[in-house]
Amino acid sequence: MTSANPRIAEPNATPEPAPDCPLCPRLVEFRRDNAVKHPDWFNGAVPSFGGADARLLIVGLAPGLQGANRTGVPFMGDFAGDLLYPTLMKFGFARGHHTPDDPHALELVDCMISNSVRCVPPANKPTTDEIKACRQFLTARIDTLPRLRMILALGRIAHDSVVRTLGLKLKQAPFGHGAVHDVGELTLIDSYHCSRYNTNTGVLTTEMFEGVFGEIARRLGTT
Template identity: 30%
Template structure:
């Protein structure tokens, strides 16, 4: 399984299929954010991370411009990942409460984390055709997760992307609505859990806090 994942990751990293996104990730990596101007940005598509034998899959929409696209690991090196990993650690899903760079020792327990789209899109808004092309990789990741029981969608846009994915690949036709902590049945006995995105905006407006997020992650653990 690990070898298959490595093979898939090699393909993802080399992908240049979506010209608009290839140009955008290059632009971000050259322009850089002032505070990271001395760092070399990863600047390529982002692969999934964690335990491929895990039962839980966390899904974001796409890598962040100065998080994953800079560090080369999904949900790493930005404020959303700081908050996410504080909560994952409290729920005992990760071995540490920080996700800063690829060599920081981070491990996930029984969980894998990825994005539906592997390249950062301008304005965090991919075109449907970009998302649908990248579903090819998302599908291969899901197929490798043989023990998958629960998909946790991080944010409404990631939730909608997961629904789109299941509609296209599994003739899923149920009407579903995003809500934090709402649970739906997906094909193949998989559950889909809606979860607010761990973004600074959601944290600062009080929509989400550590207690609420950790509680949801503990609820997810009870589902597996």
């Protein structure tokens, strides 16, 4: 069991930023440019998806330009969502239909999805300062999930942000696919990000991804 320092949310921090969050000038400018090009897209800080009674929180990197930035729902319309959402349905964490053109045709069960950075970054690469600025929302999000038991970090950046949010040093909880870290009453589990690059290169296979969810389901007693 790894001990962690208490999480302390910033004063007046909320779990969800306003859609026009002004904290990161580069991301604000990028959002505005996209809004000019695609005025029918969401083009804002993407809120978390799922109910506040969730025992599982999934944390990704940031919204994809033509996916979550378009639909306003994490991973919905992103290539990564084509693996994530069917896997959630297979293990009972979602029901309905995975249809990016109708994001709310799918409902999460005992699960919430969020991102380390809530606004789409240029080239899908947020800066260190942007990750740090957005961490207040992740901290508040975790603090406002009373039944939370497990956090799944998709990729190293999400992992590092979660670890820092939980008050640990990175060396106390090194990233690794399938690695499990007990942090107080919470359990952090890692997976390679379900990105197009990782799946196309074989860094992450469907079997590997489902193996992580099988472990989550076992620990939550849903299998």
